[in-house]
Amino acid sequence: MAESVEVGRRVRLPRGAERPIRVFINGMEQREGTDYSVRGHEIVFSRPLVKERVSGGRWIAMTLGLFGSYGRNEIVDVHFRRGGRTQVISDAEVLAD
Numbered sequence: 073m074a075e076s077v078e079v080g081r082r083v084r085l086p087r088g089a090e091r092p093i094r095v096f097i098n099g100m101e102q103r104e105g106t107d108y109s110v111r112g113h114e115i116v117f118s119r120p121l122v123k124e125r126v127s128g129g130r131w132i133a134m135t136l137g138l139f140g141s142y143g144r145n146e147i148v149d150v151h152f153r154r155g156g157r158t159q160v161i162s163d164a165e166v167l168a169d
Contacts, residue, residue, distance in 0.1 A: 075124070075125045076122045076123070076124050076125070076144040076145070077122065077123060077125050078120035078121070078122055079120070079121055079122065079123045079166045079168065080120065080121060080166045080167050080168040080169050081116055081117045081118075081119070081120055081121065081166075081169055082114050082115065082116050082117070082166070082167040082169070083095075083114065083115045083117075083148055083150060083161075083164045083165065083166060083167065084113060084114055084164075084165070084167060085110075085113045085114060085115065085150070085152065086152075086154070086159075086161070087113070088154045088155065089113070089152040089153070089154055089159075090152060090153040090154060091110075091152070091153065092151075092152070092153065093110060093115070093150065093151070093152045094150070094151040094152075095107070095108055095115060095148065095149070095150055095151075096148070096149040096150075096151075097121070097146050097147070097148055098146055098147055099149075102117075106118065114167075115150065120169075121146045121148065121166050122144045122145070122146050123145055123146065123166065124144060124145035147162075147163050148163070148164040148166060149161065149162050149163070149164065150164050
């Protein structure tokens with residue numbers, strides 16, 4: 073079975089990112105001030121984010137369709153403006169605290 077571990081609370085915004093900034097975890101929009109805040113060039117979440125850690129053997133089995141994935145795995149997507157255009161970071165890297 074896969075293990076879920078806390079990986080951190082921060083996601084770095086790229087240079088030049090401007091508001092509006094919209095943040096989603098597993099497709100669910102998060103609320104600024106409640107779920108996260110923007111501090112400088114980072115998004116800081118109010119709680120730790122969790123990623124699934126999968127062993128090499130289990131990853132191969134999942135790839136072959138032998139097993140599904142049952143652990144908790146939070147995917148962070150960030151929408152922001154830069155240079156007058158909306159851009160998206162999909163599955164943003166979560167930084168350790």
